[in-house]
Amino acid sequence: MIEAKCLVKRYGSYTAVDDASLSLEKGEVVALLGSNGSGKSTLLSMLAMVLKPDSGEVTVDGLKGKQAKEKVAYVPQEIVLFEELTVMENLYAWSSLKGKENTERADYLVNELEMTDFKRKRVDRLSGGQRRRVNLAVALMGKYDYLLLDEPLAGIDAHGGECIEHLLKKEKEKGCSMILTEHNPTILLPLTDRSLRIERGHLTV
Amino acid sequence: MNPFMFILYDIKRLFGRGKTAFIAMLSPIPVILMFAMFLAPILTQGNGVFFSGAILNEDDSESVDQLMNIIINYEVKKGNVTVYPVKEKETGERMVDEGKVAVFMHIPPDTYTDSMNGKRAVMEFYYAPSRAFDALTFYTGIKSSISVFGQGIRLVNIAVGIAEKLGLREEEIFRIWDEGVLDLQNVFIHRGRVIGKNGIFLFGADYHFRFAIALLFATCAYMSSFPIMYLTSLDLSEIFSKRSIPTKRLAVYFIARIISGAILILSSFLIMFPVARLLRQIQLDFALSVIPGIILTSFVFSSLAVLLGSMFKRGQSALWAGLYFGTASVASVAFLSDKTDIPEALACLMRISPLRASVSIFSNGMFNLMIERYAFDMFVLFSTFVIFSAAGFALYRKRSAL
Numbered sequence: 001m002i003e004a005k006c007l008v009k010r011y012g013s014y015t016a017v018d019d020a021s022l023s024l025e026k027g028e029v030v031a032l033l034g035s036n037g038s039g040k041s042t043l044l045s046m047l048a049m050v051l052k053p054d055s056g057e058v059t060v061d062g063l064k065g066k067q068a069k070e071k072v073a074y075v076p077q078e079i080v081l082f083e084e085l086t087v088m089e090n091l092y093a094w095s096s097l098k099g100k101e102n103t104e105r106a107d108y109l110v111n112e113l114e115m116t117d118f119k120r121k122r123v124d125r126l127s128g129g130q131r132r133r134v135n136l137a138v139a140l141m142g143k144y145d146y147l148l149l150d151e152p153l154a155g156i157d158a159h160g161g162e163c164i165e166h167l168l169k170k171e172k173e174k175g176c177s178m179i180l181t182e183h184n185p186t187i188l189l190p191l192t193d194r195s196l197r198i199e200r201g202h203l204t205v
Numbered sequence: 206m207n208p209f210m211f212i213l214y215d216i217k218r219l220f221g222r223g224k225t226a227f228i229a230m231l232s233p234i235p236v237i238l239m240f241a242m243f244l245a246p247i248l249t250q251g252n253g254v255f256f257s258g259a260i261l262n263e264d265d266s267e268s269v270d271q272l273m274n275i276i277i278n279y280e281v282k283k284g285n286v287t288v289y290p291v292k293e294k295e296t297g298e299r300m301v302d303e304g305k306v307a308v309f310m311h312i313p314p315d316t317y318t319d320s321m322n323g324k325r326a327v328m329e330f331y332y333a334p335s336r337a338f339d340a341l342t343f344y345t346g347i348k349s350s351i352s353v354f355g356q357g358i359r360l361v362n363i364a365v366g367i368a369e370k371l372g373l374r375e376e377e378i379f380r381i382w383d384e385g386v387l388d389l390q391n392v393f394i395h396r397g398r399v400i401g402k403n404g405i406f407l408f409g410a411d412y413h414f415r416f417a418i419a420l421l422f423a424t425c426a427y428m429s430s431f432p433i434m435y436l437t438s439l440d441l442s443e444i445f446s447k448r449s450i451p452t453k454r455l456a457v458y459f460i461a462r463i464i465s466g467a468i469l470i471l472s473s474f475l476i477m478f479p480v481a482r483l484l485r486q487i488q489l490d491f492a493l494s495v496i497p498g499i500i501l502t503s504f505v506f507s508s509l510a511v512l513l514g515s516m517f518k519r520g521q522s523a524l525w526a527g528l529y530f531g532t533a534s535v536a537s538v539a540f541l542s543d544k545t546d547i548p549e550a551l552a553c554l555m556r557i558s559p560l561r562a563s564v565s566i567f568s569n570g571m572f573n574l575m576i577e578r579y580a581f582d583m584f585v586l587f588s589t590f591v592i593f594s595a596a597g598f599a600l601y602r603k604r605s606a607l
Contacts, residue, residue, distance in 0.1 A: 048449075049449065050446060050447055050448070050449060066451075069449045070449075070451070072449075074447075074448065074449070076447045076448070078443075078447065080443065080444050080447040080448055081444075082214070082218060082444070084217060084218040084221035085214060085217060085218065089214060089217075092210075093210075093211070093214050094448070096210075096211070096454070097450045097454045097455075097458060098450065098451070098454070099451070099454070122221075138448075139448070
């Protein structure tokens, strides 16, 4: 279970997330909804432990810090890839950086996300939607129990969206817990068990 | 993944980023060509070098007269130098202002006595800015000659003192003095043979040439490390901070970055190295002795670039910091490395400066190999590599972790 208690994040005088507490059960999929600038990405980054809260804490299965971090895969909203490498090189490099190179997993994700046509292309020569799919695949290369996705469908065409939805369904079936942020809740809503809303940093059920 | 693959991927990243790496690697070529076409002929012109100077010698000691005769006469006889003795300071300065001589040198009273008593002897030089290079060569030639010859005379004096204490006869003591000074003169005048040149001022000119080319090489190599700074800063602020990576793996990537960065810098050296050999027809064994220095310098500059890249959140800030640091280092090495009257702290910084050590290795190794100096410079480079790498990894880890 991911458990967040009283998370607060301030940028100067602006409070991006104010006293947010939530929990994510094993196998559960939660949608985190909210308008632009509501604090979704900030909250998700803190849950993924890539952003330090000003106060409050996050535990994963009762663990904190490095051990907790290893159980979580995070898909940031920004494209975070080695732009100069090809899709396959990115998958191999990132899986190695996270632990051990896993060529089978890389091939599986390339097939699932229909990236075969451009798997040998450099990332900086791909379209926005293609890069978004690689961004997701890279996050899924390591071992994880919890998956946090920050607007995974932003800038993706209908077909790309279907591929991602299909893959996430399979992850859910495997028992993976997820938190997804999305502007347009209708797309991923069939996947989710419940939803949370955040507005001006305040989290509501 | 095999760590070798990390290095390969990182090389691909460094070389593939907007062709900046290629620009960094190839940029020394026009610089070296310009150097070879314009500056090198000035620095290396051989027997055609002609200096004219005016000297006001107010020190009436016999030793200074003797010393000046030895230093100047050899070059005067060869027709390389014309010296006008003057009786007043104003006359010498006027001759410089009127363009009749390149430099005016003033030897104040008691210079010899002061220097023998361990006091600081100050000789004044006056020159027109338009003749700065001539003046510099004249000044360096005279200064280094006085320094070397003065030390030699001091040793002969010590030998004479010992002879007196031992109770040798007067004629034997005179013989020790005469033969000692004669031997010193012979060795001194022909010391240029070490680098294949005769005379005094040519030695100074060659010193400037090899210093200039070594400084140019080290500077170009340092500048080719800029893509490493930029990419490191970008990796830490945009990539690693957004995806968590275990420390052990981060260490592998850090080492891969230093190695791939060193390969990039080494590539720019490989372009410059043959040019240096062509310019000076350096002996092969001397040239080969530079290779370990080149490799170590590449690693030092690479680790320094990673350290600077890890310090700043924005790639541009890292580049600016690198530029300022590099400019300050190059300026210090260019203008302070031959100074002996600088504060101790600054002198210490100069001794441990990796850029100075690198310049020293190239000028020493390629032109006139002195093993002790070479070993000391290699030690400085290795130590700075260890320090930069350790500090770099601490920051690298801190920046990529939560």
